[in-house]
Amino acid sequence: MYGKKKMSIELTKIQKDILDFIIEKRSNNSIPPTLAEISERFGYKNRSTVQQHLNALEKKGYLKKTPNRSRSIEPVIEDKIFVPRPVLGEVAAGNPLVIYPDSIDSVELPSFVKIAATSFLLRVKGDSLKDAYIFNGDLVIVNTAVAIKNGSFVVAVLDDTAVIKRYMKFGEEIELRSENKEYKTIKINCNYEGLRLIGVAVGIYRIMDSN
Amino acid sequence: MYGKKKMSIELTKIQKDILDFIIEKRSNNSIPPTLAEISERFGYKNRSTVQQHLNALEKKGYLKKTPNRSRSIEPVIEDKIFVPRPVLGEVAAGNPLVIYPDSIDSVELPSFVKIAATSFLLRVKGDSLKDAYIFNGDLVIVNTAVAIKNGSFVVAVLDDTAVIKRYMKFGEEIELRSENKEYKTIKINCNYEGLRLIGVAVGIYRIMDSN
DNA sequence: CTTTTTACCATACATTTGTATGGTAAATTA
DNA sequence: TAATTTACCATACAAATGTATGGTAAAAAG
Numbered sequence: 001m002y003g004k005k006k007m008s009i010e011l012t013k014i015q016k017d018i019l020d021f022i023i024e025k026r027s028n029n030s031i032p033p034t035l036a037e038i039s040e041r042f043g044y045k046n047r048s049t050v051q052q053h054l055n056a057l058e059k060k061g062y063l064k065k066t067p068n069r070s071r072s073i074e075p076v077i078e079d080k081i082f083v084p085r086p087v088l089g090e091v092a093a094g095n096p097l098v099i100y101p102d103s104i105d106s107v108e109l110p111s112f113v114k115i116a117a118t119s120f121l122l123r124v125k126g127d128s129l130k131d132a133y134i135f136n137g138d139l140v141i142v143n144t145a146v147a148i149k150n151g152s153f154v155v156a157v158l159d160d161t162a163v164i165k166r167y168m169k170f171g172e173e174i175e176l177r178s179e180n181k182e183y184k185t186i187k188i189n190c191n192y193e194g195l196r197l198i199g200v201a202v203g204i205y206r207i208m209d210s211n
Numbered sequence: 212m213y214g215k216k217k218m219s220i221e222l223t224k225i226q227k228d229i230l231d232f233i234i235e236k237r238s239n240n241s242i243p244p245t246l247a248e249i250s251e252r253f254g255y256k257n258r259s260t261v262q263q264h265l266n267a268l269e270k271k272g273y274l275k276k277t278p279n280r281s282r283s284i285e286p287v288i289e290d291k292i293f294v295p296r297p298v299l300g301e302v303a304a305g306n307p308l309v310i311y312p313d314s315i316d317s318v319e320l321p322s323f324v325k326i327a328a329t330s331f332l333l334r335v336k337g338d339s340l341k342d343a344y345i346f347n348g349d350l351v352i353v354n355t356a357v358a359i360k361n362g363s364f365v366v367a368v369l370d371d372t373a374v375i376k377r378y379m380k381f382g383e384e385i386e387l388r389s390e391n392k393e394y395k396t397i398k399i400n401c402n403y404e405g406l407r408l409i410g411v412a413v414g415i416y417r418i419m420d421s422n
Numbered sequence: 423c424t425t426t427t428t429a430c431c432a433t434a435c436a437t438t439t440g441t442a443t444g445g446t447a448a449a450t451t452a
Numbered sequence: 453t454a455a456t457t458t459a460c461c462a463t464a465c466a467a468a469t470g471t472a473t474g475g476t477a478a479a480a481a482g
Contacts, residue, residue, distance in 0.1 A: 012428070031242050031282050034469060049430055051471070056428095068437055070281040070469055071242055223458075245439060260460055262441070267458095279467060281439055 011060065018042070018053050019062055023075045032071045140164060140201045153201035164201060222271065229253070229264050230273055234286045243282045351375060351412045364412035375412060 011019065021041060025033055035047040035054070044050060054073065057063040066072040134140070140155070148154055154167040156176060165176035169190065176186040222230065232252060236244055246258040246265070255261060265284065268274040277283040345351070351366070359365055365378040367387060376387035380401065387397040 014429075034281070035471095036469070045431065046433085047470080048432075048472090052429080065470095068470060070245070070438065072470095225459075246441095247439070255459095256461060257463085258440080259442090259462075263459080276440095279440060281468065283440095 011057075011062065014042075015053055015057055015060075015062075018050070019057055019075060022063070022073060026075060032073050034071055134164075134204055138204045140204055148200055155201060222268070222273065225253075226264055226268055226271075226273075229261065230268055230286060233274070233284060237286060243284050245282055345375075345415055349415045351415055359411055366412060 018038060021038065022032060025031070033041070035050045038050045038054075039045075039047050042050070054063060054065070058065060062076055064074050064076050140153075148167055150168050152167050153164060154176070155164050156167075163176060163186070165178055165186070168175040168177060172190050174188050174190050176188070178185065229249060232249065233243060236242070244252070246261045249261045249265075250256075250258050253261070265274060265276070269276060273287055275285045275287055351364075359378055361379050363378050364375060365387070366375050367378075374387060374397070376389055376397070379386040379388060383401050385399050385401045387399070389396065
């Protein structure tokens with residue numbers, strides 16, 4: 001079960017790089033690049049190299065463009081409205097679960113929800129945060145560029161397993177509390193090397209299902 | 212107290228229309244128009260009319276453009292990068308509440324969450340959707356450009372009051388069901404003029420508080 | 423080994439696009 | 453009334469942009 005809905009032909013590395021460049025431009029809300037700008041970015045001496053890569057990308061269904069229209073290249077997303085977003089792993093609300101080095105799955109977020117490079121998504125597994133209204137299957141938006149304060153929901157990696165808990169620090173002791181009484185509070189010294197505080201849960205996102 | 216940060220010269224009606232057109236394009240995440248496209252939109256016979264309006268807009272400080280660069284016109288926004296999102300009203304999970312004609316509030320979303328023009332936010336009031344894990348204060352992302360299916364959570368306006376309920380249609384009869392048994396199902400004929408289906412709740416967003 | 427694919431370069435050309443210049447008519451201002 | 457502004461049209465031109473065509477060399481596939 002690893003889902004690929006629309007058979008999409010493999011991309012070469014360079015094609016993927018170019019596609020990524022275009023996607024990045026677009027998601028920055030800046031205007032799509034011209035052939036010349038892509039050429040310059042990748043150090044090509046003329047536009048025709050890019051021209052061919054774009055043709056390949058369009059033929060494979062990753063791009064759409066309007067003939068003779070400047071800056072008309074748009075990356076094609078499967079659902080138009082929905083953009084797949086990698087989920088980096090599953091985070092245990094209760095007992096620690098493994099965090100995956102690479103993304104294990106893609107979640108289709110509405111395209112208007114854009115997530116910065118300093119953030120990533122984790123899917124919550126388990127019900128130990130239900131008192132905080134976070135449920136099994138919810139996506140947690142984790143921002144790594146936000147200061148951690150007492151009371152923040154943090155995502156922490158403890159010896160290669162990840163948890164999402166409420167953060168409290170008293171002197172040198174860090175407490176990772178669960179909202180649910182069934183799971184006990186984890187207490188660690190802040191100098192313990194097995195602990196890495198990944199980021200702060202800045203929000204949750206739940207894709208509503210229609211059944 | 213009516214704030215004008217940068218003294219900006221008055222705009223004529225046409226200049227404002229053109230500026231609005233450009234802003235609208237940009238906020239739709241579509242590419243900025245060319246002079247030709249603006250001309251066509253406003254029924255001008257050539258680009259030079261637009262050309263002069265744009266020059267005026269730039270001179271007055273409402274536009275920025277890069278010389279000789281296609282589609283480089285960008286409206287100058289007072290508020291920098293951060294765009295507060297208006298909350299259009301409060302939606303009753305249980306009993307209908309008033310929907311506001313203009314935005315009543317702004318929610319500070321994390322800057323990486325951007326929402327398209329086809330969507331807007333509503334804040335949920337009440338607990339009648341708690342069975343569906345939607346709680347008082349949650350922000351519902353409503354998309355007006357998504358097809359409504361049986362089972363969708365829809366935002367509907369019934370005689371100037373708005374509700375969020377699960378949508379079911381059987382023949383000519385539309386049922387708006389609450390997840391909570393305490394609130395009874397609303398049944399209406401689909402031809403009833405007092406009913407407007409605003410959009411589909413495509414997701415919920417909850418800003419997590421750190422206390 | 424031959425063929426195909428990939429990744430690049432070069433050039434030519436038509437269209438699009440931005441820009442400069444000049445003109446007309448109505449409305450506004452001095 | 454005369455001068456200015458506003459709103460439009462027309463045209464010309466250079467730069468930017470997309471596109472078509474052909475070529476080379478290395479790698480991969482057959």
